[in-house]
Amino acid sequence: xxxxxxxxxxxxxxxxxxxxxxxxxxxxxxxxxxxxxxxxxxxxxxxxxxxxxxxxxxxxxxxxxxxxxxxxxxxxxxxxxxxxxxxxxxxxxxxxxxxxxxxxxxxxxxxxxxxxxxxxxxxxxxxxxxxxxxxxxxxxx
Numbered sequence: 001x002x003x004x005x006x007x008x009x010x011x012x013x014x015x016x017x018x019x020x021x022x023x024x025x026x027x028x029x030x031x032x033x034x035x036x037x038x039x040x041x042x043x044x045x046x047x048x049x050x051x052x053x054x055x056x057x058x059x060x061x062x063x064x065x066x067x068x069x070x071x072x073x074x075x076x077x078x079x080x081x082x083x084x085x086x087x088x089x090x091x092x093x094x095x096x097x098x099x100x101x102x103x104x105x106x107x108x109x110x111x112x113x114x115x116x117x118x119x120x121x122x123x124x125x126x127x128x129x130x131x132x133x134x135x136x137x138x139x140x141x
Contacts, residue, residue: 035071
């Protein structure tokens with residue numbers, strides 16, 4: 001005798017779905033580290049020029065305060081595998097990409113951060129494409 005009611009099937013996640021979940025959690029840890037980095041800047045824990053909110057120019061103040069809130073929020077959503085987690089991460093990644101690529105005269109050129117966001121976005125897109133293809137290949141019923 002089985003614990004599964006008659007006519008019902010047990011569905012287990014595919015290997016790609018499991019990897020996608022781990023990928024999102026790795027990105028969540030990365031987002032939390034970046035969020036902590038911005039909080040360190042906000043509270044002035046690290047003693048360096050422009051590492052305290054009251055000493056930063058206004059454009060850095062706005063960017064730091066925004067990302068200090070958004071990155072941990074994105075990390076929570078990604079860790080919980082919530083649908084809004086990648087959306088908030090995309091906002092953070094797009095903000096930093098614009099900061100460090102388009103406005104590098106104001107914020108400096110941190111191309112490693114831009115490249116890491118681009119790499120993560122490409123991996124995310126690849127996972128979504130593979131998952132969509134798997135879903136299409138499944139028979140209905």
